[in-house]
Structure formats: C-alpha cells, structure tokens
C-alpha cells in the first residue's frame with residue numbers, strides 16, 4: 001500500500017527550551033511533484049533535487065530575510081547543475097542540467113567533477129546580493145551543507161535529508177551563536193550548552209528515513225526528543241513557485257543584444273523560450289522582438305545621458 005504523508009508540504013520550527021538549540025522539519029509532497037513532475041530526468045536526479053529542495057526550505061527558515069535563497073551544485077562531469085530556489089514564503093522551484101547517461105540508481109556524487117557548491121541570497125527589497133562559493137566537501141547533500149555552514153558561517157548545523165521519489169523531507173538542528181560574550185559566560189553555562197547540543201544531535205541521529213518522510217511532526221518530535229523540553233511552533237506551508245514572467249524572459253533576451261536577436265529571427269522567424277523550472281513556453285514574434293530591440297536602445301540611450 002502506498003504510504004501517505006501525514007503532514008504534507010509543511011515547514012515547522014521548534015526549539016529546545018533553555019538551550020541555544022533550534023530546529024526545523026520539512027515535508028515536500030505536492031511541492032515536490034509540482035516542481036518536478038513535468039521535467040523529464042533520471043529518478044536519481046529527482047531524488048537529489050528533492051533533498052536539495054528540502055534543504056533549501058530548512059535553511060530559509062533559519063534566515064531573517066525577505067527574498068530568495070538559491071542553492072546550486074555545479075560540476076564539470078556528466079552532472080552540470082542542480083539548482084533550487086526557495087523564497088522566504090517557502091515557494092520552491094528546482095531543475096537540473098546534465099550531459100550523458102545517468103542510471104536511476106547511480107550515486108550522483110560520482111558524476112560531479114571539479115564540483116562547487118554555490119549559495120546565493122537575493123533580497124527582494126533591493127539589498128545587497130550575497131554569494132558564497134566553496135568546493136564540494138562531502139559525498140552527500142547534507143554533509144556539503146553542514147561543512148559550508150561551519151566553515152563559512154561559523155554556525156554548527158546538522159542536517160538530515162531524504163527523498164523516496166514521492167516525498168522529500170528533512171530535519172535541521174542548529175546551535176545558535178552565543179548571545180553573550182564568551183568571557184562573561186560561566187563555564188557551567190558553556191558546558192551545559194555544548195552538552196545540550198551534543199545530546200540533541202545524538203537523539204536526532206536515530207531518525208530513520210521512514211520516520212522523517214511519514215510520521216506526523218508531533219509524533220516524530222516526541223519519539224526523538226521525549227526527554228527534552230521541546231517547543232513546537234505553528235507550521236508554515238510550502239508550495240511550488242516559479243518566478244518567471246514574460247517580462248523577466250524579455251529582460252534576459254534583451255541581454256543577448258540586437259545582433260543575436262536579429263540572427264535568431266532570421267533563422268527561426270520567432271524567438272521561443274521555455275522555462276526550465278516550470279516548462280512555461282514564451283514566444284516573441286517579429287513585432288515583439290522589434291519592441292525588445294527598441295527598448296534596449298532607449299535603455300542604453302538613457303544610460304549614456306546620465
């Protein structure tokens with residue numbers, strides 16, 4: 001019998017009372033299907049993207065940001081790119097690029113050569129975009145992320161991810177940075193915090209993929225941490241969301257420049273663009289293209305004047 005998620009498409013935060021340890025749990029079911037069902041790709045890639053999608057929601061929940069988080073695994077081997085974008089409202093999209101044969105059961109990390117992990121924070125309100133790029137360290141997605149968080153952000157993080165091809169789920173634990181100066185903190189307090197962090201990690205480590213994917217959040221929290229004082233917050237919903245619009249595609253085309261646009265038109269009579277993430281088809285005919293070129297020229301003109 002097919003298993004059904006008891007808490008589909010939810011992100012739920014929790015914290016351990018009186019300790020600097022917090023966590024999140026995520027389940028992506030419809031979100032996963034909406035994002036990937038229309039894309040034809042090997043099953044192993046879908047499962048990896050499912051894990052990366054779960055990870056993106058878990059990390060987004062730890063950020064105080066209005067905008068989007070983009071996680072990319074880039075490689076120069078058969079696997080070129082896994083990319084996931086998650087907005088602060090947990091709208092998620094994902095896609096992959098590869099070149100060559102990938103078996104359904106293949107370990108993806110054998111397909112990545114000279115890989116790097118790229119994390120981008122893109123604030124919606126026009127703030128500074130942040131980008132971190134590190135070589136891939138580790139042979140699964142959770143290890144890569146844990147290493148990144150520790151090395152680049154100095155935040156101790158533990159992440160559990162799984163995707164069975166139908167549902168993706170994950171859990172994150174994070175040790176909050178000390179709010180007080182180490183010097184003014186008593187040794188007892190420091191030791192208590194380290195103990196609490198280690199204990200939470202050991203308890204969480206007993207989680208199985210099946211529990212993560214299919215247990216109701218409250219049951220899972222109770223099963224893992226029943227001797228701890230855990231506060232569970234209200235769940236947020238996740239959903240599939242693609243930010244592409246005709247305007248954003250037009251802006252991208254404009255960047256190609258007049259010569260490129262004219263040459264595509266001469267060859268094909270129109271310009272066709274398919275969004276990799278949501279499969280939406282955009283078409284620009286001769287008239288649309290002329291408008292693109294005209295607005296590009298006026299944009300350049302106005303830049304020269306100022």
Ligand SMILES: [Zn+2]
Pocket residue numbers: 242243244275276277278279280
């Ligand atoms: Zn799209």
